[in-house]
Each structure stands twice: as structure tokens, then as C-alpha cells.
Amino acid sequence: MDLLPSFLSGRAQTGTGDGTALVDPTDGNILVRTSAEGLDLAAGLDFARTVGGPALRALGYAARAALLGQISDRLALRRDDWYRIARENAGNTKADAAIDIEGAIGTLKYFAKLGAALGNGTLLSDGGDIRLARDPNFLGRHIGVPAKGVAIQINAFNFPAWGLWGKAAVALLAGVPVLAKPATATAWLAQAMVADILAAGILPAGSLSLLCGAPGGLLDHVRCGDTIAFTGSAGTGRAIRRHPRVESEGIRVNIEADSLNAALLGPEGDAASFDGFVREVVREMTVKAGQKCTAIRRVLVPGPRARAVADAIAALLDGLAVGNPADPAVAMGPLVSKAQQADVEAGIAQLAAASPVAYRKSGALVEADPAKGAFVMPTLLSGDSDLVHDREVFGPVATIVPYAGRDEAFALARRGGGSLAASVFSADPDFLTDAAAALGDSHGRLLLVDPSVTDNQTGHGIVLPSLLHGGPGRAGDGAELGGLKGLWFYHQRTAVQGSAAILAKLAERQSRE
Numbered sequence: 001m002d003l004l005p006s007f008l009s010g011r012a013q014t015g016t017g018d019g020t021a022l023v024d025p026t027d028g029n030i031l032v033r034t035s036a037e038g039l040d041l042a043a044g045l046d047f048a049r050t051v052g053g054p055a056l057r058a059l060g061y062a063a064r065a066a067l068l069g070q071i072s073d074r075l076a077l078r079r080d081d082w083y084r085i086a087r088e089n090a091g092n093t094k095a096d097a098a099i100d101i102e103g104a105i106g107t108l109k110y111f112a113k114l115g116a117a118l119g120n121g122t123l124l125s126d127g128g129d130i131r132l133a134r135d136p137n138f139l140g141r142h143i144g145v146p147a148k149g150v151a152i153q154i155n156a157f158n159f160p161a162w163g164l165w166g167k168a169a170v171a172l173l174a175g176v177p178v179l180a181k182p183a184t185a186t187a188w189l190a191q192a193m194v195a196d197i198l199a200a201g202i203l204p205a206g207s208l209s210l211l212c213g214a215p216g217g218l219l220d221h222v223r224c225g226d227t228i229a230f231t232g233s234a235g236t237g238r239a240i241r242r243h244p245r246v247e248s249e250g251i252r253v254n255i256e257a258d259s260l261n262a263a264l265l266g267p268e269g270d271a272a273s274f275d276g277f278v279r280e281v282v283r284e285m286t287v288k289a290g291q292k293c294t295a296i297r298r299v300l301v302p303g304p305r306a307r308a309v310a311d312a313i314a315a316l317l318d319g320l321a322v323g324n325p326a327d328p329a330v331a332m333g334p335l336v337s338k339a340q341q342a343d344v345e346a347g348i349a350q351l352a353a354a355s356p357v358a359y360r361k362s363g364a365l366v367e368a369d370p371a372k373g374a375f376v377m378p379t380l381l382s383g384d385s386d387l388v389h390d391r392e393v394f395g396p397v398a399t400i401v402p403y404a405g406r407d408e409a410f411a412l413a414r415r416g417g418g419s420l421a422a423s424v425f426s427a428d429p430d431f432l433t434d435a436a437a438a439l440g441d442s443h444g445r446l447l448l449v450d451p452s453v454t455d456n457q458t459g460h461g462i463v464l465p466s467l468l469h470g471g472p473g474r475a476g477d478g479a480e481l482g483g484l485k486g487l488w489f490y491h492q493r494t495a496v497q498g499s500a501a502i503l504a505k506l507a508e509r510q511s512r513e
Contacts, residue, residue, distance in 0.1 A: 052206025065115025418473015
């Protein structure tokens with residue numbers, strides 16, 4: 001079986017050896033193979049730095065934004081191909097694939113529109129002039145200068161499209177060339193998309209590179225000016241930060257790691273909040289088979305309502321069809337691999353030792369063989385333990401944790417040690433605003449849902465390009481997207497001092513704020 005090629009030094013390159021098999025998690029069949037063995041990674045990075053970077057930076061923000069718009073339009077033409085690959089390689093239902101694929105296309109469009117408004121400057125603006133001395137002619141200002149290295153972007157298996165283009169859109173708009181490293185298990189979609197965009201000739205040579213397969217010594221070749229953005233496990237994130245070359249070169253690193261996100265039901269017990277809360281928990285347990293960094297893992301509820309919440313969640317899960325994602329009736333497909341299946345089942349067993357299983361869906365799979373596929377049935381546990389706040393089980397699993405009052409509720413949410421997102425459902429404005437103040441330092445994003453937005457809020461797990469995505473503590477302490485705020489990761493904020501005339505001339509190169 002042919003190996004998927006990588007794209008380095010401006011051309012397609014195929015690794016050597018047998019490579020790693022990418023499989024269909026529904027039936028276990030091998031789809032393609034990939035290998036990075038034997039590829040010259042140092043040369044690939046140098047080509048991006050010396051060819052791709054200068055070509056991008058020669059363009060202004062608006063011109064680079066126009067390229068993002070072209071990429072978005074091009075990807076939209078082959079939606080059917082992307083949906084098929086997402087189903088075959090990741091076990092995605094059509095709804096699951098839409099979050100990934102339409103999220104990627106939409107994020108590119110968003111940054112294309114945002115960048116167009118910046119004009120064709122080549123430097124970011126950060127405020128106006130600051131008087132520095134008695135002489136009004138001597139001034140200072142802060143500017144943003146694009147990094148002169150490569151944006152090395154290492155993505156997780158669960159969002160091969162959105163993860164790729166969400167990161168790449170920001171770096172390319174900033175004028176920084178990208179070397180993307182998709183997770184091997186689901187690399188096919190990212191590889192196919194990049195191959196299509198490169199074939200279309202939209203981007204300058206060297207602007208976008210892709211490495212398929214184990215990264216080997218990639219980080220051995222980083223240099224001052226490069227950046228690393230990583231999504232994945234906390235352990236791998238720590239290893240990246242501690243890499244000798246990363247440390248010695250002072251490489252800027254952004255980490256989005258595993259996160260024990262919580263959903264919190266307020267104590268007052270109104271029906272609208274209850275129903276919206278239950279629907280949101282079920283959605284987060286089952287979308288992408290629970291394989292989302294933002295998924296709800298801890299379900300915090302008033303003690304007297306714990307049983308009612310568990311019963312309501314179970315009732316919705318009972319009606320859920322699990323099986324072959326090619327069947328339109330199926331709402332949840334398999335996990336990404338047999339290895340992931342084994343890890344999730346082991347995690348459930350660990351949690352169940354302290355927090356018993358309150359519900360586990362039963363019944364036959366739809367058009368799928370459980371012996372061949374990587375399926376895990378939705379599982380709800382109940383009870384508080386240290387492990388619930390420490391062990392993330394990356395699948396269709398959540399734990400109900402009862403609380404006795406608002407102070408305990410907020411304390412339980414904070415026990416995740418730093419999370420990407422928390423949702424709070426309540427009809428009490430004071431409870432919602434108290435939650436924001438109590439949880440803001442330990443969460444990257446807070447979704448506050450009162451009855452007026454229950455039916456039209458975007459969802460606990462949906463990441464929006466206009467808002468920052470990241471979280472403190474165990475979540476990695478990183479931040480991506482966020483509109484113009486996201487661009488600053490790829491810029492050096494520099495304080496410039498000089499005469500009014502010189503700063504006025506410098507302003508001609510700056511973007512419009």
C-alpha cells in the first residue's frame with residue numbers, strides 16, 4: 001500500500017519503510033500508510049524560513065487575508081471528499097465531520113474578513129504615540145513585528161481539519177510560514193486538504209509544509225524565531241517545553257492540553273435550565289464520541305437533584321443510535337482506534353472503583369461488529385473522588401458530582417486544576433455572575449446560560465475564532481484564535497523610541513487598528 005507523502009521544501013516527499021497504518025475504526029480495515037522516516041526535516045524548516053517566510057511577509061495583511069479566503073473557497077468545493085475521509089479514517093458521523101470541516105472553512109473565512117480590515121500594512125499597531133520626555137518631539141510606541149521563523153503546529157487526532165486550518169490561518173495571516181504535523185492516526189484528511197491547496201498554487205512556495213508520520217527529531221532543528229503550537233496530552237506538552245533545543249533557543253510555545261471541563265447546574269431548579277443542562281451534557285458526551293478537548297467530563301449538580309439529572313441523561317442516551325457512521329440514523333460512531341478504545345475502557349474501570357456507574361448504554365450496534373470496531377458505549381458515573389478531578393477519560397464518559405451549596409459548587413469546578421471551558425446553567429443572574437468571578441481564573445472560557453439563551457447559545461464545546469481558546473494550569477496555559485489577539489503569538493511586541501517624524505513614517509507600515 002502506498003505511503004501518504006509529506007510536503008517539505010516546496011515538494012511532495014515520501015518517507016521510507018513500512019510506515020504506520022491508518023485504519024477505519026468502524027471495521028478495522030487499513031486505509032493508507034504514512035511514514036516520515038528518511039525525510040530531511042532540517043532542510044524543510046530552512047526552506048520555509050528562507051523562501052516561504054520572505055514571500056509571505058512581502059504581502060500585507062489584507063493580501064494574506066485574501067489568500068485565506070481563496071483556501072476556504074477551494075476547500076468548500078470538495079466537501080464530499082472531506083466528509084468521506086472523516087468518516088472512514090476517524091469514524092465521524094456527518095454531524096461530527098461537519099464540526100471539523102465546516103469549522104475549518106468557517107475559521108478561514110473569519111480570518112480572511114478580519115485580515116482584510118487590517119489593510120496592507122506589514123506591522124501590527126498596538127496603541128498610539130507615548131510622550132517620553134519634556135521635548136514633545138521624542139516619542140515612543142509599541143508595534144508588532146512578525147516572527148522570522150517557522151510556525152511548527154502539532155495537532156491532535158480529533159480535529160484533523162479544524163486543528164490544521166485554525167492554527168494555520170492565524171500564522172499565515174501574521175506572515176509566518178507553517179509546518180503542520182497532524183496526529184498520525186487521522187492524518188489522511190489533513191494531508192488530502194493540504195495536497196489540494198498546494199496543487200491549486202494559492203500560497204507562495206514554502207508557506208505551508210506538512211509532515212505525515214512520527215516527527216522524529218523535528219524539534220532538534222528549531223531556531224530562535226520559530227514558534228510551536230501544540231494540541232494534545234499534558235505529558236507531551238511538558239516534553240515539548242523541556243526539549244533541550246526548545247529551551248536553549250528560547251522557543252515560544254503554546255500548549256492546549258487535556259482538560260477536566262465541568263458543567264454546573266444552578267441550585268434554583270427551574271425547568272428551562274434543567275432541560276438545557278441535560279441536553280448539553282448528552283451532546284458533549286456523544287459528539288465525536290466524546291473525543292473533544294472541550295467535552296464535559298464533570299457534571300456538577302445540587303445533591304437533591306443528582307438522581308433526576310442522571311435519569312434524564314440516561315433517557316436521552318437510551319434513544320441514541322450507536323454504530324456505523326455511514327448510516328444516517330447513527331448519532332455516535334466509534335472512537336478513533338482500538339488503542340483509544342482500550343484506554344477509555346481502562347479509564348472507566350479506574351473511575352468506577354470510586355464513582356460507581358450510574359448508567360451505561362446497552363443494545364446492539366447499528367451495522368457494525370463490536371469485535372472489529374473501536375466502539376465504547378456512553379457511560380455515566382456518579383460520585384465525588386479525587387480521581388474524578390484528576391483523570392480525564394477521552395471518550396463518551398462523564399461523572400455526576402453532587403454539591404451542597406454554591407461555594408462547594410465553585411470549589412468542585414476549580415478542582416480540575418485549570419480547564420479549557422466550563423458551562424453554568426441557571427436562571428439566577430447573581431449565581432451566573434458569581435460563577436464568572438469565582439471560576440474565571442481557572443478556566444479559559446465560561447459559557448453562562450440563562451433561559452433567554454438556552455435554545456440559541458453556540459454550545460459548551462464549540463470553539464469560536466473570535467474568542468480566545470485555551471486554559472490555565474493543566475489545560476496548558478496557552479491561547480489560540482481570539483481574533484486579532486491570536487495574531488500576537490506570531491509577533492514580537494516591540495517598544496520603539498524616536499522622533500515624531502520617524503514614528504510617523506513607521507506608522508505608514510502599520511496595519512489599521
